[in-house]
Amino acid sequence: MPAAVPRSLQVINGVEAMRTAIRDVQRGGETVGFVPTMGALHEGHLSLIDAAAAECDRVAASIFVNPTQFGPNEDFTKYPRPLERDLDLLRERGCEFVFVPEAAEMYPAGYGTSIDVGAVAVPWEGAARPGHFSGVATVVLKLFECVPADRAYFGRKDYQQTLVVKRMAADLNLPVDVRVCAIIRDADGLALSSRNVYLSPDERRRALSLSQSLRLAEELISGGERDALMVRERMLAHLAAAGDVNVEYVAIVRDETVDEVATISGPITIAVAAKVGTTRLIDNLRIG
């Protein structure tokens, strides 16, 4: 069989069937890369599928809009669920297994367990979205148990989430290698997000101020600025100038941590969150 012919995509709903499929592949001496998603796939997700395909023999994904990581006033109900399109995209990119569990199997009656990863989950997204990271950590662990892959792939757009997942994997001795891949952006700089579909054309234009403010910071720092407060002020001014962009936080931290820095030296990450209209957006940039 020529290598270019794509293998077919198996859609698996049950936990045991999913686990068995992965174990069978591994028993044959092949490695599996896993990309957990909430569906509504875009090139960000698909770049993770590509990364998994490049590093592993076989690729698995999951599509599950996890209710426990949404707050009561968040967009769980309206979150986009274009399943058939998602399956087509996964198939085209060479994904061979996709786990699509039912909420009733993931959280049956009597369900009671949650995971807290401590300090990395406390600020920013953790503060703005109570319970969010506990929901994320718990469902990611569950998915890792259902899809016991060798490597798992996460996008760096959710910077704090990558810290949460890496903290959990290290702390709980999980036998999976957590890989973090670069943010994928539209040509105008907007970080890809399943939530971008909520934006009106005018909101989308204003939303560009997030990535622009990060590029501005990069320019300031490459020009010699070392005062984090000063960089932050300039970013906030840029975001304010966009009009009707409600900033939740701009954080300048030592890279791979949530520790804010006063003086910029060594690799940092700048993370920003803002509401544009009713749509909450996040973005970040590693510098140095």
Next chain:
Amino acid sequence: MPAAVPRSLQVINGVEAMRTAIRDVQRGGETVGFVPTMGALHEGHLSLIDAAAAECDRVAASIFVNPTQFGPNEDFTKYPRPLERDLDLLRERGCEFVFVPEAAEMYPAGYGTSIDVGAVAVPWEGAARPGHFSGVATVVLKLFECVPADRAYFGRKDYQQTLVVKRMAADLNLPVDVRVCAIIRDADGLALSSRNVYLSPDERRRALSLSQSLRLAEELISGGERDALMVRERMLAHLAAAGDVNVEYVAIVRDETVDEVATISGPITIAVAAKVGTTRLIDNLRIG
């Protein structure tokens, strides 16, 4: 090689070495039974080794006095640690792998993750020992990840702990079959516990009131008593008569739950906890 010749016991300290040893056995098509312990082994633990040996091809254990399940005023420091004796006992009973991790590997600097299993962890031991069940659930999950066995064995003496572990395993889709084995008692009825070594001869005599009160309850119920309050009163009177037995709780619940019953019908478990001198003891009995 005759079957009666015991295999040797491998003492493994590192997480990766431990996981590899178990995976190698499973890749060869054999099953592994796992008995997590805090050491100070007695016939209760060894009966779990026997159960694992009866149901699985190979047996693994762990010895780790887990600091996070002890409260600040509990007996972590003085908890007995007779390691060489424990290893001899495991070897004699046919255990082939024992995981003896360092606390510094289990809880390195920056460690932050904990697991909460919800309602089953709230009353009795959960109320008396804040943080205890979170510490238990978390270390048990970590041990399951380090020793990825097919089945894991727990003693029913820690009744609520068995509910906590089963709840966690079900909720987190853990690929391990949690098995619960009967309480082992001394000839006089005292449930075996590593903490029994703390008891003076006089305390030990008074400690018998726990198992006696459970037998009394069994007699009352087999004689037709259906009123849980009445059974509880008679148990408390028996415990009071022993002198200097400080009861923490006597709970009569629907078996396999922490739901207290008013009228006894169908299988129940009665759980009791009391301090005798400075030693905290627990016991329980399934009835019906």
